[in-house]
Amino acid sequence: MTEPLLTxxxxxxxxxxxxxxxxxxxEADLQEALLTLQTVxxxxxxxxHYTVFADAHGPGTFVLFEGWSRSxxxxxxxxxxxxxxxxxxxxxxxxxxxSVTPLNPLP
Numbered sequence: 001m002t003e004p005l006l007t008x009x010x011x012x013x014x015x016x017x018x019x020x021x022x023x024x025x026x027e028a029d030l031q032e033a034l035l036t037l038q039t040v041x042x043x044x045x046x047x048x049h050y051t052v053f054a055d056a057h058g059p060g061t062f063v064l065f066e067g068w069s070r071s072x073x074x075x076x077x078x079x080x081x082x083x084x085x086x087x088x089x090x091x092x093x094x095x096x097x098x099s100v101t102p103l104n105p106l107p
Contacts, residue, residue: 012069012070013048013067013069014071014102015049015103015104015105016064016065016066016067016068016100016101017064017065017066017100017103018063018066018099018100018101019061019063019098019101020061020062020063020064021060021061021062021095021096021098022061022093022094022095023093023095026093027059027060030062030093030094031052031054031062033090033093034062034064037052037083038052040082041080041082044073044080045073045076046069046070046073046074046077047066047067047068047073047077048069049065049066050064050065050066051064051066052064053065060095
């Protein structure tokens with residue numbers, strides 16, 4: 001790899017890692033919902049990065065890596081209808097409530 005995964009351009013940037021674990025039998029539905037959210041959210045103002053990953057060792061576990069220019073952009077994203085609808089749609093698909101870990105890139 002010749003370039004780092006990300007380069008922090010501002011101290012105002014916000015980076016998050018939500019983790020979603022599907023109930024047995026709902027893995028495909030959760031994956032589809034996450035990929036739809038990914039497509040729409042990448043167009044939201046201030047979105048620096050928004051990618052869904054499948055855990056290679058944990059079937060039904062998905063990790064979202066997202067970055068925002070400012071906390072205000074993240075707040076606006078979370079207030080979007082597509083995000084609110086996603087949260088409602090996936091709640092019954094999850095084995096446990098999803099977690100969100102804030103991240104800080106190291107220099």
